[in-house]
Amino acid sequence: MVNSLDLNNTAYYNNREVSWLGFNYRVIQEAFDKRNPLLERLRFLAIASSNLDEFFMVRVAGLKDQVKMNFNEPENKTGMTPTEQLIEIDKGNRDNVLKQYDQYHQLLRELEGHQFYFKSMDELSPENYMNIEKKFNYEILPTLTPLGIDAYRPFPKLSNKSLNIFVDVVTPLGEQKSAIVQIPALLNRIITLQNENKTIFVLLEDVITHFINRLFVGYEIKRTFTFRITRNADLTIHEDGAEDLLIEIEKFLKKRKSGAAVRLEIDTRFDETINGSFLQQELELEERDVYKINGPLDLTMLFQLTGIVQNKLPQLAFKPFEPCTPKSLGKSNIYEAALKKDLFFHHPYESFTPIVDFIKEASMDPNTLAIKQTLYRVSSDSPIIEALKNAAEAGKQVTVLVELKARFDEENNVHWAKMLEEAGCHVIYGMTHLKTHSKITLVVKKIGEEIVPYVHLGTGNYNDKTAKIYTDMGIITTNREIGHDAMNFFNYLSGYSEKPTYNKLHVAPFEIRDEFIEHIDQEIECHKQNGNGLIIAKMNSLTDKTVIKKLFEASQAGVKVNLIIRGICCLKPGIPGVSENIRVISIVGRFLEHSRIYYFYHNGEEKMYLSSADMMTRNMIKRVEILFPILDESIVQELKDFLQLQLSDNQKAREQDQYGVYHYVRNDAEPVNSQEELVRRANAVERSYTKPVEVKHVPQMSKRSRLLGFVKDKLIKK
Known part of the structure; x- marks a missing residue:
C-alpha cells in the first residue's frame, strides 16, 4: 500500500500562500472571540493588517515579479503557477478583509457602550468643530503639500504604505484637474476630543478632507477620496563583489522606498462609486490589485486607539501580566x-x-x-x-x-x-x-x-x-x-x-534537515520493532517538501505525529493511507507562539531539541541556524509536559482537517487554554526578578x- 501511493500528489499539500492567508484569518478570528477583552479584539484586527502589509510587500510582490518575467513554472507541492497563486490569494484575502472590516464596525459599536465614539466632521458639536478647525489651521495645514498632476508635474512617487487624498478640482475656466495630498506620517492619525463624559475620535484624513478647499483656493472641489499604496519591498541585495555589505544595504533601503506598487486600497466610506481607474493605470496594477474598503485604511491605527482607551479603561484589556523569575534560576546568580x-x-x-x-x-x-x-x-x-x-x-x-x-x-x-x-x-x-x-x-x-x-x-x-x-x-x-x-x-x-x-550542535544549511530526516527514519524503524513510534514537533511554519514526504512515510508506517504549527503548514493531515496518523493544530492567542521544539520518542531513548529554525526550506538550506539538544532530563520532562499541555488545548487551538481547513478544537474535556494556564502557573511562582x-x-x-x-x-x- 505504501509503495503504491505517489507522495508527490498535489492533493496531499497546501499551497504556502493560501495556508498563510488561513493563518491571518485565525488572527482575525480572535477579534470575534468574546472571551478576549474588547481592546484586545481590536488589537487583533491591527495585527492582521500589519501581517497583511508584509505579505503583500514580500510574498505577493515576489509572485508578481515572476509573472512579469514570464516565469510560469508551477511550485513543487501543489503545482500552482504564480498566476494561479495570485488568483487564489485574491479570492481568499478579499473574504478575510471583508470579515475584518465587518468586525471592525461591530467593535466600534461596542466601544460606544463605553462612551468612546468615532465621528465625522459633520457630526461634531460647534465647540469640538472649532477646536478641530484651530488644530487644522495651526498644526496640520503647515505640513500639507498639494501635488498637482499635469504635463509639468508628473504623477508623484508616493511612499510605501502612506495615506494619501486624491482630489479632483475644477479650475476657474472650467478645466478639470487632479492632485494628491499626502497625509503626514508623523502626525497622530487619531485626534481625541472630550465632550462632557464622552471621548470623541476624529481621523486625521477626515479632517484634512473636510478642509481640503483651503489648499486649492479659487478652485472647485469635485471629489476626494483616501487611498493607500503598498509597494514591493523584496528587492535584491547585491552581495557578490560587494566591498562593504553595510553600504549595499543602505543603497537597498533607498531603492525599497520606490519599489513597484503591488496593491491599491481605496476608502469608499463616503462614495461607493469610486473606481480608482486613474490610479490603477498610473500604478500599472490589475483589477485584482485594487481593494475598495468600507472603512478607514490601514487598521494598524488601532494600536494607537487601544492605547488611548486603555489609559482610561484598563479593564477593557488583558489583565497585566508580570513574568516570574525563571524557576531554574531562583534567587541564584x-x-x-x-x-x-x-x-x-x-x-x-x-x-x-x-x-x-x-x-x-x-x-x-x-x-x-x-x-x-x-x-x-x-x-x-x-x-x-x-x-x-x-x-x-x-x-x-x-x-x-x-x-x-x-x-x-x-x-x-x-x-x-x-x-x-x-x-x-x-x-x-x-x-x-x-x-x-x-x-x-x-x-x-x-x-x-x-x-x-x-x-x-x-x-x-x-x-x-x-x-x-x-x-x-x-x-x-x-x-x-x-x-x-x-x-x-x-x-x-x-x-x-x-x-x-560539531559535537552536539547541528548547524544549517543542510545539517539540520539531514538530522530531522535521520531521526524520522529512526522513529519509523523503532515503530516497526516496538509499535510505539511518536514524533512531536512545534514550529511557526512547515513548508519543506523533503521533510513533509518523510513525515508521510512515518504516518504510513504507523508512527503517531503531532504537529503544533502556528502559521503556514503545507502538509495535509488525516488523508487515508497517507497522513491519517498525523495531527496538525494551530494555537493563536494572547501571545505569539514562536518557540521551535522537536521531540522523537525512539522507544524510550528520547531525543529533545530546541531550534531557531522551522521546518522550512529557507531555514534549513538558506540560513545559518542552530538545532541544539536538551541534555538535562528535568528540562526534557518540562518540555514534554508543555507539549502535552498545548496538544490538550481546546480553547485557542484549531485543528486542520484533510482538506486543509482549520476548525476550533471542541471536546468534552475540561477547558484548557494553554497560554492562560502558563500565565496562571507563572503567577504562582515568585513574580518579579528584582x-x-x-x-x-x-x-x-x-x-x-x-x-x-x-x-x-x-x-x-x-
Missing part, C-alpha cells in the same frame, strides 16, 4: 547556577531580564575575557547593545554578528552595527547569500586557572520588547562539548575555515567539576 546545571528559560512566562543580565554582568566582570553574540532583531533601545558596547570599551574581546539582511530590520541593524563598531566591537555581517538566524551567545570567563565558556542558545531574538509577547525558549549551559561547538561556530563565521564538525545586577566573582572550581576540560587558556576535548 546566573553564572553560579550555570556551573551546577543547565538553566532553562520560557518567555514571556518567565522574565527575559536574566538574559539581559547575563550580558550585563559579563560586560562588567573583570574575569570575562570575551563575549560573542549573534543579533538578528533587537529593540530600538536595546540594553544588550549597551552592555556589548560597555564590554568593548572596558577592553574585553567582543565579537557581534549583526544580520544586516533581517527583513524590515535592516535600517535598525545598520544603526547598531555602526554604533558597536565605534565602541570597539568586532562586527561581522554574516555570510554571503545566507541569513544568520541563529540565537547564540558565548561568554568566556577565567575562573582561577580554568577557562570556562558559558553558552546561551535560544529559539527567539535578543529583543527585550518582543520577549514580552512572543513565546520563546532557551538554555544557558556550561557543557564543555557545547562550549567547544560555540567557539568553533563563531570562529567559522568570523574567519576563514572549512565548516567545523535582584540587582552585580558582579560576582565565581569561586575557583574544583578539579572534579564538570568543566574539568577547560584548563588555562585552551579547551581540551576529552
Whole structure:
C-alpha cells in the first residue's frame, strides 16, 4: 500500500500562500472571540493588517515579479503557477478583509457602550468643530503639500504604505484637474476630543478632507477620496563583489522606498462609486490589485486607539501580566547556577531580564575575557547593545554578528552595527547569500586557572520588547562539548575555515534537515520493532517538501505525529493511507507562539531539541541556524509536559482537517487554554526578578567539576 501511493500528489499539500492567508484569518478570528477583552479584539484586527502589509510587500510582490518575467513554472507541492497563486490569494484575502472590516464596525459599536465614539466632521458639536478647525489651521495645514498632476508635474512617487487624498478640482475656466495630498506620517492619525463624559475620535484624513478647499483656493472641489499604496519591498541585495555589505544595504533601503506598487486600497466610506481607474493605470496594477474598503485604511491605527482607551479603561484589556523569575534560576546568580546545571528559560512566562543580565554582568566582570553574540532583531533601545558596547570599551574581546539582511530590520541593524563598531566591537555581517538566524551567545570567563565558556542558545531574538509577547525558549549551559561547538561556530563565521564538525550542535544549511530526516527514519524503524513510534514537533511554519514526504512515510508506517504549527503548514493531515496518523493544530492567542521544539520518542531513548529554525526550506538550506539538544532530563520532562499541555488545548487551538481547513478544537474535556494556564502557573511562582545586577566573582572550581576540560587558556576535548 505504501509503495503504491505517489507522495508527490498535489492533493496531499497546501499551497504556502493560501495556508498563510488561513493563518491571518485565525488572527482575525480572535477579534470575534468574546472571551478576549474588547481592546484586545481590536488589537487583533491591527495585527492582521500589519501581517497583511508584509505579505503583500514580500510574498505577493515576489509572485508578481515572476509573472512579469514570464516565469510560469508551477511550485513543487501543489503545482500552482504564480498566476494561479495570485488568483487564489485574491479570492481568499478579499473574504478575510471583508470579515475584518465587518468586525471592525461591530467593535466600534461596542466601544460606544463605553462612551468612546468615532465621528465625522459633520457630526461634531460647534465647540469640538472649532477646536478641530484651530488644530487644522495651526498644526496640520503647515505640513500639507498639494501635488498637482499635469504635463509639468508628473504623477508623484508616493511612499510605501502612506495615506494619501486624491482630489479632483475644477479650475476657474472650467478645466478639470487632479492632485494628491499626502497625509503626514508623523502626525497622530487619531485626534481625541472630550465632550462632557464622552471621548470623541476624529481621523486625521477626515479632517484634512473636510478642509481640503483651503489648499486649492479659487478652485472647485469635485471629489476626494483616501487611498493607500503598498509597494514591493523584496528587492535584491547585491552581495557578490560587494566591498562593504553595510553600504549595499543602505543603497537597498533607498531603492525599497520606490519599489513597484503591488496593491491599491481605496476608502469608499463616503462614495461607493469610486473606481480608482486613474490610479490603477498610473500604478500599472490589475483589477485584482485594487481593494475598495468600507472603512478607514490601514487598521494598524488601532494600536494607537487601544492605547488611548486603555489609559482610561484598563479593564477593557488583558489583565497585566508580570513574568516570574525563571524557576531554574531562583534567587541564584546566573553564572553560579550555570556551573551546577543547565538553566532553562520560557518567555514571556518567565522574565527575559536574566538574559539581559547575563550580558550585563559579563560586560562588567573583570574575569570575562570575551563575549560573542549573534543579533538578528533587537529593540530600538536595546540594553544588550549597551552592555556589548560597555564590554568593548572596558577592553574585553567582543565579537557581534549583526544580520544586516533581517527583513524590515535592516535600517535598525545598520544603526547598531555602526554604533558597536565605534565602541570597539568586532562586527561581522554574516555570510554571503545566507541569513544568520541563529540565537547564540558565548561568554568566556577565567575562573582561577580554568577557562570556562558559558553558552546561551535560544529559539527567539535578543529583543527585550518582543520577549514580552512572543513565546520563546532557551538554555544557558556550561557543557564543555557545547562550549567547544560555540567557539568553533563563531570562529567559522568570523574567519576563514572549512565548516567545523560539531559535537552536539547541528548547524544549517543542510545539517539540520539531514538530522530531522535521520531521526524520522529512526522513529519509523523503532515503530516497526516496538509499535510505539511518536514524533512531536512545534514550529511557526512547515513548508519543506523533503521533510513533509518523510513525515508521510512515518504516518504510513504507523508512527503517531503531532504537529503544533502556528502559521503556514503545507502538509495535509488525516488523508487515508497517507497522513491519517498525523495531527496538525494551530494555537493563536494572547501571545505569539514562536518557540521551535522537536521531540522523537525512539522507544524510550528520547531525543529533545530546541531550534531557531522551522521546518522550512529557507531555514534549513538558506540560513545559518542552530538545532541544539536538551541534555538535562528535568528540562526534557518540562518540555514534554508543555507539549502535552498545548496538544490538550481546546480553547485557542484549531485543528486542520484533510482538506486543509482549520476548525476550533471542541471536546468534552475540561477547558484548557494553554497560554492562560502558563500565565496562571507563572503567577504562582515568585513574580518579579528584582535582584540587582552585580558582579560576582565565581569561586575557583574544583578539579572534579564538570568543566574539568577547560584548563588555562585552551579547551581540551576529552
